[in-house]
Amino acid sequence: MTTHTAPADAGRPTGRPVPRPRPVSPPRTRRRPALLALGVALVVVSALGAAALFTAFSGTERVLVVVSAVDAGQPVPAGALAVTDATVTPDLAVVPAGELDAVVGATALVPLLAGQLLSPDAVGEGPAVPGDGRSVVGLPLSRTQLPATGVQAGDTVLVVDTPQAGGDPPSGVPAAIEATVLRVAVDDVDPSLVVVDVVAPVDDARRLAARAGTGRIHVVLTDGVALQRAD
Structure with missing residues (x-):
């Protein structure tokens, strides 16, 4: 008895292609327009808030800057300021640029240095120099009679009596007069000579003038811009 095995293609329709399985697409997630819009709005609000904070804490403004130094007690000329x-x-x-006309002619209450932004407290209707009961006296000094750091307008100094050249130092604390530097100028003929104008009460100014004539004085810097600069 002979057994017949059916071929592998048995039972399939002849002459027709075998269908291939279709790929299954992942399920689509439905986007909610409302949530998307809310996310965009939050991003925009955050950006605007950051910009507002930056502007509040750091903004660019047109202000006044000192371009030419002005001594304390002197009127502020128009050419000393710029925008x-x-x-x-x-x-x-700071002082806004729109107040330029109001600042010109005002008194410099402190020394104004080139390059610094003008502060509202730096100018005002201060008393004219030297002021009531005060006088200005010029002290002709060599550079060895001044601190190496120098002095400048607004500094507080002590003008100290010194002994004669080659003499013994005083046994006690030498006499000294306190004064405020008004102006410093180098002599045009002798650059080693510096003239320091100081403001002091009238009686002290007279004593300073008499002592300056002897040449036996030394200027000691006690407080002011020059001392801060040296630190």
Whole structure:
């Protein structure tokens, strides 16, 4: 008895292609327009908030800057100031550019240095120099009679009596007169000679003038811009 095995293609329709299985696509996630819009709005609000904070704490303004030094007690000339754009923080006091006309002619209450932004407290209706009961006296000094750091307008100094050249130092504390530096100028003929104008009460100014004539004085810097610069 002979057994016949059916061929592998048995039972399939002849002449027709075998269908291939279709790939299954992942399920689509439905996007909710409302949530998408809310996300975009939050991003925009965050960006605007950061910009507002930056502007509040650091903004660029047109302000006044000192371009030419002005001694304390002197009127501020128009040429000493200019307008500039500067980044201003809340803790920085400045004078807006629009107040230029009001500042010109005002009194410099402290020395104004070239390059610094003008502060509202630096100018005002201060007393004219030298002021009531005070006088200005010029002290002709060699550079060895001054600190190596120098002195400048606004500094507080002590003008100290010194002994004669080659003499013994005093046994006690030498006499001294306190004064405020008004102006410093180098002699045009002799550059080693510096003339320091100081302001002091009238009686002290007379004593300073008499002592300056002897040449036996030395200027000691006690407080002021020059001392801070040296530190």
